[in-house]
Amino acid sequence: MITLYKSKKLRKAMLSPARVLFLPVLFLMMQSALFAQPKAAGEPFALISSPSHNFMNAMWSPDGQTIAFSSDNFNGIWLADANGHNLRQLTDDGAVGFGFSWSPDGKFILGRPAVYENRRRFHKVKIYDVNTKQEEVLLENTRDLYGLPAWTPDGFQVAMVRNGNIEFSSSERLQKNRSEKPDNVVYAINGKLFNINQVTRSDVEITAFDGRVIFNVSISPDRSKVAFQVQGKGLYVLNTDGSGLQHLGHGEHASWLPGSDYIVVTMVEDDGHYITGGELYAINVATGQSHHLTGHTQLIALKPAVSPCGKWVAFDNPNDGNIYKMELR
Known part of the structure; x- marks a missing residue:
């Protein structure tokens, strides 16, 4: 079941070939929690490895019990349990590991x-049903899908941009699992x-970087802030009402801590051809102050994913293809 919505703003925006949709949704686990400046509590260790695969792009389930990765x-x-055990494949679909996301209920x-x-x-x-491995197609083969689909916050629908329209798609399976x-x-x-x-389907433009692509959009757990990257400009944070825009340097792949006060990002170095370095930093989104989390390791740390409880950060290392895990305090 698909419903359509087209706004004047969206129709105008769709005229450019640089069209990207990012709708990541994070599940709120610890409302109004207060957290001090995150620091590394120990050495990172290889959590998940395979002799035949290079793993990447880890993402915690909303309850923190499972890690999904590509x-x-x-x-x-x-999928693997949070301790790295019980490794199993959910799907072998091509390119599905780019921009995948958990439903708010983790099912x-x-x-x-x-x-x-x-x-x-x-x-x-x-x-994809993570327990039964059953699959359901919400949209068949298309060349008209712009960017990434994503969950609505209630887990009842999937939002996507296609042919100049915002579409909200659902199914009987999703209707039975509405969570918020x-x-x-x-x-x-x-x-x-x-x-x-x-x-209501009403929309508000909250910020604009005309001529630039906005990507890696990440909503805070309390849904009051959004972190995002702008092509050629770096990392920003903004209140979801459009106020308080701040530039936070050149971090990538922001992942929020539960208190919505800090993000963990990776700072990447390359030689123009290959990635030569990747370091994790925790950034206070109010002050912009940062703390180096991986200065004590030689690993190339990419795509950080903070656990819902805020105690762990997972990341991938392209040098060995393992998913690593490091404790935070």
Whole structure:
């Protein structure tokens, strides 16, 4: 079941070829919690490894009991328990590991796999049941999908941009697993961030970087702030009402701590061809002050993922293809 919504702002934004939708949704685990400056509590250790796969792009389940991740070229999605045991593959769909996301109740994973027909690339939108491994297609092969689909905050629908429309897709399976009340959705397209009300479909432009791509959008657990990257400009944080825009340097892949006061990012170095370094930093989003988390290790730490409880951060290391885990305090 798909419903359509098209705003004047969105129709105007869709005119540019640089069209990206990011709608990541984070589940609130510890409302109004207060956390001190995060610091490393020990050495990172290899949590998940395989002799036949290079793993990457880890993401914690909302309850913190499971980690989902992908492999080379974002092919397939795997699952493991939080202790690294019970490794199993959820799907072998191609490119599905790029931009996948957990449903708020942790029962499903949303993905955008790629398929090829007559040497042409298409995308599907699918949900995967993490317990039964059953799959459901929400959108069949298309070349009209812009950016990444994502969950609405209540887990009842999946939002996507296609053919100039915001579409909200659902199914009987999702309707049975509605977990929270509806809320606003933040999405990025053509250098603009919009905040759209899931019920009324009204939208508000909260910031704009015309001519620049906005990506890696990450909503804080209390849904009051959004961190995002701007092509060629770096990392920013903004209140979801459009106030308080701050530039936070050049960190990447922001992951929030439960108190919504800090993010963990990676600072990446390269030689123009290969990644040569990656360090994790915790940043206070109010002051911009940062603390180096991985200065004591030689690992290249990429794509940090903070656990819902805030005690752990997972990341991948391209040198050995392992998923690492480090304790925070």
